Amino acid sequence: MEPRPAAPGPCPGDSRGAEEAAAASSLHPAEAQPRRRAPAVAAVLPAGGSGERMGVPTPKQFCPILERPLISYTLQALERVCWIKDIVVAVTGENMKAMKCIIQKYQHQRISLVEAGVTRHRSIFNGLKALAEDQPDSKLSKPEVVIIHDAVRPFVEEDVLLKVVTAAKEHGAAGAIRPLVSTVISPSADGCLDHSLERARHRASEMPQAFLFDVIYEAYQQCSDYDLEFGTECLQLALKYGHINAKLVEGSPDLWKVTYKRDLYAAESIIKERISQHICIVMDTKEDENHVGHHLEEILKNELNHVKVTSGALCPTSRDLEQIILEQCYNYVCVNVMSSDFEETRKLLNMLEESNLSILYPIVVISVYFLDYKSVPFDEKMESLIQIREYAKEVKKRNILLSGLLIYFPQDEQKLQASLRQGVTIIATLIKERNSGLVGQLLVA
Amino acid sequence: MEPRPAAPGPCPGDSRGAEEAAAASSLHPAEAQPRRRAPAVAAVLPAGGSGERMGVPTPKQFCPILERPLISYTLQALERVCWIKDIVVAVTGENMKAMKCIIQKYQHQRISLVEAGVTRHRSIFNGLKALAEDQPDSKLSKPEVVIIHDAVRPFVEEDVLLKVVTAAKEHGAAGAIRPLVSTVISPSADGCLDHSLERARHRASEMPQAFLFDVIYEAYQQCSDYDLEFGTECLQLALKYGHINAKLVEGSPDLWKVTYKRDLYAAESIIKERISQHICIVMDTKEDENHVGHHLEEILKNELNHVKVTSGALCPTSRDLEQIILEQCYNYVCVNVMSSDFEETRKLLNMLEESNLSILYPIVVISVYFLDYKSVPFDEKMESLIQIREYAKEVKKRNILLSGLLIYFPQDEQKLQASLRQGVTIIATLIKERNSGLVGQLLVA
Numbered sequence: 001m002e003p004r005p006a007a008p009g010p011c012p013g014d015s016r017g018a019e020e021a022a023a024a025s026s027l028h029p030a031e032a033q034p035r036r037r038a039p040a041v042a043a044v045l046p047a048g049g050s051g052e053r054m055g056v057p058t059p060k061q062f063c064p065i066l067e068r069p070l071i072s073y074t075l076q077a078l079e080r081v082c083w084i085k086d087i088v089v090a091v092t093g094e095n096m097k098a099m100k101c102i103i104q105k106y107q108h109q110r111i112s113l114v115e116a117g118v119t120r121h122r123s124i125f126n127g128l129k130a131l132a133e134d135q136p137d138s139k140l141s142k143p144e145v146v147i148i149h150d151a152v153r154p155f156v157e158e159d160v161l162l163k164v165v166t167a168a169k170e171h172g173a174a175g176a177i178r179p180l181v182s183t184v185i186s187p188s189a190d191g192c193l194d195h196s197l198e199r200a201r202h203r204a205s206e207m208p209q210a211f212l213f214d215v216i217y218e219a220y221q222q223c224s225d226y227d228l229e230f231g232t233e234c235l236q237l238a239l240k241y242g243h244i245n246a247k248l249v250e251g252s253p254d255l256w257k258v259t260y261k262r263d264l265y266a267a268e269s270i271i272k273e274r275i276s277q278h279i280c281i282v283m284d285t286k287e288d289e290n291h292v293g294h295h296l297e298e299i300l301k302n303e304l305n306h307v308k309v310t311s312g313a314l315c316p317t318s319r320d321l322e323q324i325i326l327e328q329c330y331n332y333v334c335v336n337v338m339s340s341d342f343e344e345t346r347k348l349l350n351m352l353e354e355s356n357l358s359i360l361y362p363i364v365v366i367s368v369y370f371l372d373y374k375s376v377p378f379d380e381k382m383e384s385l386i387q388i389r390e391y392a393k394e395v396k397k398r399n400i401l402l403s404g405l406l407i408y409f410p411q412d413e414q415k416l417q418a419s420l421r422q423g424v425t426i427i428a429t430l431i432k433e434r435n436s437g438l439v440g441q442l443l444v445a
Numbered sequence: 446m447e448p449r450p451a452a453p454g455p456c457p458g459d460s461r462g463a464e465e466a467a468a469a470s471s472l473h474p475a476e477a478q479p480r481r482r483a484p485a486v487a488a489v490l491p492a493g494g495s496g497e498r499m500g501v502p503t504p505k506q507f508c509p510i511l512e513r514p515l516i517s518y519t520l521q522a523l524e525r526v527c528w529i530k531d532i533v534v535a536v537t538g539e540n541m542k543a544m545k546c547i548i549q550k551y552q553h554q555r556i557s558l559v560e561a562g563v564t565r566h567r568s569i570f571n572g573l574k575a576l577a578e579d580q581p582d583s584k585l586s587k588p589e590v591v592i593i594h595d596a597v598r599p600f601v602e603e604d605v606l607l608k609v610v611t612a613a614k615e616h617g618a619a620g621a622i623r624p625l626v627s628t629v630i631s632p633s634a635d636g637c638l639d640h641s642l643e644r645a646r647h648r649a650s651e652m653p654q655a656f657l658f659d660v661i662y663e664a665y666q667q668c669s670d671y672d673l674e675f676g677t678e679c680l681q682l683a684l685k686y687g688h689i690n691a692k693l694v695e696g697s698p699d700l701w702k703v704t705y706k707r708d709l710y711a712a713e714s715i716i717k718e719r720i721s722q723h724i725c726i727v728m729d730t731k732e733d734e735n736h737v738g739h740h741l742e743e744i745l746k747n748e749l750n751h752v753k754v755t756s757g758a759l760c761p762t763s764r765d766l767e768q769i770i771l772e773q774c775y776n777y778v779c780v781n782v783m784s785s786d787f788e789e790t791r792k793l794l795n796m797l798e799e800s801n802l803s804i805l806y807p808i809v810v811i812s813v814y815f816l817d818y819k820s821v822p823f824d825e826k827m828e829s830l831i832q833i834r835e836y837a838k839e840v841k842k843r844n845i846l847l848s849g850l851l852i853y854f855p856q857d858e859q860k861l862q863a864s865l866r867q868g869v870t871i872i873a874t875l876i877k878e879r880n881s882g883l884v885g886q887l888l889v890a
Contacts, residue, residue: 177632181649200675
């Protein structure tokens with residue numbers, strides 16, 4: 001899976017999304033213009049749920065994954081789509097303060113908060129009202145198309161958002177669907193099977209959904225209290241009050257909704273996997289080509305062949321390391337020259353701290369030493385160990401997970417290969433687990 | 446969550462299950478007997494699926510979790526229910542050999558293998574035929590009630606199995622259900638919303654299901670080819686051919702089906718969590734009460750208050766450690782007296798190897814040393830390090846994950862508390878992650 005760009009706000013170079021949405025907007029000849037125009041799109045995110053199904057006190061949209069609340073990942077997924085102009089989040093009064101902290105801490109952009117209602121529909125309605133009202137002091141303006149998504153579906157991709165928006169432009173309403181995993185049955189009053197539905201003829205209605213703003217807003221204005229209390233399905237409102245048969249769009253498995261505790265486990269594993277796909281080996285350019293660090297790089301590439309391994313130099317003239325940081329690489333293996341000195345690692349840590357990259361995900365840094373501990377007095381190594389523990393404590397506050405790796409460096413070529421492979425196993429483990437419990441350790445290969 | 450008993454075959458002391466099932470069997474006055482009789486129950490497990498939804502080449506029931514195939518966990522869950530007499534698994538010819546290896550390696554009991562059909566229904570039918578036939582050479586006999594379960598639902602608990610069996614005895618058929626997570630909709634021919642179903646009036650049909658054997662077997666014998674090719678729902682067959690409205694039993698979230706890759710992640714996390722709920726501190730009984738090892742135990746109890754922490758002594762006269770191993774504790778913290786000698790750890794490792802406990806789950810063993818590395822020449826510690834790496838390599842072959850933990854032992858009471866807490870953090874991490882990549886390491890607190 002591709003790691004999604006982490007930096008909120010500014011958009012990825014290619015504005016494919018915007019263009020295709022523009023193309024979509026010109027599907028209606030009446031609207032065709034010499035200069036294509038992307039539809040004004042906003043998103044509404046109901047986040048007032050209590051998450052009773054999760055079996056945990058915290059509402060699930062606020063449950064932490066790698067110490068960051070789930071909803072922040074969902075906001076990040078919407079923010080990186082530059083043609084979504086505004087994102088309106090409906091949260092309960094008691095969570096309003098927490099939500100503001102989240103927006104500030106993770107530097108979320110284009111977010112407006114509204115008070116959630118007592119039900120999902122009422123929360124969505126409040127979000128729509130905020131977009132409809134043209135108050136002078138409001139920075140929100142009425143969009144042409146509105147996306148409705150769940151705060152607990154963090155893995156939504158731009159392509160499905162684009163598909164539902166494009167379909168909503170044409171049909172008035174659109175929603176993502178998935179095949180049913182289980183057969184759906186209808187119970188009788190006495191708790192027995194009345195009949196089972198044919199799986200092939202039914203689908204699960206998922207999120208995101210998109211609507212022409214006027215269609216869904218008018219539908220909500222006509223809603224009965226019963227709808228607002230007991231309904232959940234926006235497509236149904238568009239059908240009932242707007243007489244619009246929503247276009248159904250096949251979604252990917254990524255759209256799944258974090259519902260149970262097990263889903264939090266799954267989400268954490270998926271996120272860890274996504275940010276572990278790129279490892280950067282940082283080496284002093286003064287090193288000669290035959291330096292063992294290059295052997296390590298080779299073995300990393302061979303053993304972790306599903307992972308992208310690049311190398312970056314620390315010398316100020318070369319810009320490649322800065323580029324790699326900009327590309328949001330969250331894993332660094334820093335090869336130190338033979339000494340207990342931390343010069344290279346310190347330089348790297350400074351660059352990472354300045355980049356603010358670790359705001360969204362923990363960065364793993366592994367500081368590697370090659371030496372023959374039989375020949376070197378061990379006190380030195382204990383010095384290194386004590387040093388690295390201090391550094392680790394320090395940078396952990398900035399969400400950087402630093403550990404040391406001592407690679408035994410025998411003259412025997414075969415033994416060297418063995419300890420290099422062992423080193424790669426340790427590196428892979430530290431990156432995969434991304435667990436702060438082992439920071440500051442000096443591991444030995 | 447309670448860790449489920451791991452040892453297959455022999456039953457847990459309380460045969461609650463059998464008794465309640467017996468009670469159930471006497472629900473029909475006609476069958477009431479002076480001596481209550483449990484119904485003869487067998488289980489059929491269709492495991493012929495290809496797992497295309499998983500997006501991985503291996504069929505999902507054979508995907509490894511902690512290096513053990515998923516289906517082995519499901520068999521374990523059924524085996525520990527002693528009133529299930531036979532478990533018939535339907536696997537494709539190409540997987541027959543692999544399945545036999547799994548049964549042997551993990552010492553599964555009461556399993557019979559039959560050839561899977563090309564569809565789920567045909568596989569189940571083959572399983573039922575094997576139970577129906579009374580061949581002299583067959584060790585299978587026709588059960589009164591048959592459970593049908595999925596190979597990819599490893600977390601099924603005894604209580605729900607008992608509920609469906611009891612209900613099947615009374616109604617002829619029964620199945621577990623769950624609330625719908627998403628709204629179910631019906632698409633029109635042109636891929637638009639035709640109508641959406643009222644969530645409250647529908648349920649997801651899950652597994653396990655149970656049937657009076659004759660009811661489901663006769664239903665399968667009457668099945669059309671269309672049923673066998675395109676049907677999936679056994680309850681529907683009982684209704685269509687047996688005119689039996691199955692009793693619906695509310696199931697727990699545990700019943701979920703491993704369908705996508707993310708479900709494998711979730712399953713692994715759940716299993717890791719379950720086997721991390723009990724930690725045993727092993728200490729030499731010769732230690733006095735004030736030994737720092739007891740402080741460590743105290744802090745473990747305080748910091749990991751959701752975990753059961755017990756202590757076991759190695760002296761041959763005391764049986765408590767053997768008892769703890771019998772209770773299937775998968776986590777051991779072995780406190781060594783001040784030396785680089787491995788005596789205690791070696792004793793523990795021998796006991797664990799003899800117990801065969803690690804057949805089903807990897808055991809974590811953390812060998813703890815207390816010492817002031819400022820006062821002791823470091824070579825000794827390197828000796829320990831090299832020793833522990835050798836032991837670790839050795840016992841890893843037996844699925845035991847051994848690491849060392851050096852706890853800095855300053856005179857200053859406050860500093861000591863700090864390093865003990867740090868030690869507990871490392872212990873918790875090693876137990877939680879249960880990753881073989883760090884075995885043989887000597888970590889420092």
